[in-house]
Amino acid sequence: MGKLKNFFSTSWGIISVGAFIGMLAPLLQKLGNPGNMGICVACFERDIAGAIGIHRAAVVQYMRPEIIGFVLGALIAAYIFKEFRSRTGSAPVVRFVLGVFAMIGALVFLGCPWRALLRLAAGDGNAIFGLLGLVGGVWIGTLFLKGGYNLGRTEKTHTSVGWLLPLIMLGFLVLMFIFPQIKWDPKSGILFYSLKGPGAMHAPLIISLAAGLAIGFLAQRSRFCTMGAFRDIILFRQAHLFMGLLAFLAFAFATNLLLGQFHPGFAKQPVAHTMTLWNFGGMVMAGLAFALAGGCPGRQLFLAGEGDGDAAVFVVGMISGAAFAHNFGLASSPNGVGPHGIAAVIIGLLVCLFIGFTMRKKIA
């Protein structure tokens, strides 16, 4: 175990994990997932919010097994390598609020950082502005970090605290087996399913789950994080995580080329809009929220899987944020931003700035 453990924290470790995820995502798209959305943590959590009916946008309802796999794969890795450590207490409510606005920002752009990279790797030029926004948001976050921003220390807690989010995910999986999708029926038992739109597009359950478990396992080992990739370069001039991100992008691009999924352009890209300013602005807000919360949405799932109760709260915040985004008309669609999306970005940025400016308590 020792050797393997060291390998994933090396440069080749993070590069190979980035390459693996980069290859797998376009394959999941080929197997049924939506366009340029082989994996999108924000979109898939939004689909889960739809599946349990906390928003009722009919086109985005599906209990995505990838997300379930991410958390459970990380849990398995953490236990095998004796890294499971139940902890919480570092300003959970702040993490919830950051999760809510991170999701809203991501849904104004239409994608998390993973999907921004996948969109770029498939030729969607709009993703460039989303990624620039992400870097901008992370940069603002690093200014706060340099100025002493922190959310305080976690405390070690009952093992079962760290188990809660994995158990919720396991519960979701069980619900999927009890209430499987029925053809042409938007509801199966208590779960909602989409009949059209991105929510109706998915790879076979077992493949999605297996891919999620594998990614969760490897990402826990390697600490793969797309926000951290930019943050560490800006903050410390350290490119370790960034190498993983580049490998992800390069392998996703190559796989898309091989699968005939590379279509360069700006207009009519799948599940995307062309409002440049708000592609940028949504991701500034999301990037800042990720930086203030210490991880991209994927990383938060992996942390939650290894016992981090605060990351779990961020995840719950993101799922709740998806409900706000669709119930309040904040989320974008291929036609452009939602009726209140712009207001939400402005409010979200103000909230993130409030958090950044006021939470600089000296670490005891």
Place this chain on the structure above:
Amino acid sequence: MSITVDARGLSCPQPVLMTLNKIKEIQKGEILIKVDTDTSKENVSRAAQSQGWEIADVQENEGGYQLTIKKD
């Protein structure tokens, strides 16, 4: 007495920030860093080495790890 950085309970990037600040402050010598996750241990080690410091010792204890980094 050696200089100690207690980064237990703090998540990424705080342990690295605290270590780099201390490195900048004392330039050379020995620093004892306390962390509580493997991720922090790896990140702090990587950051210290990138500044030309060597990892002199790593002790595992109940609450996590104690790293000793050195530069002459």
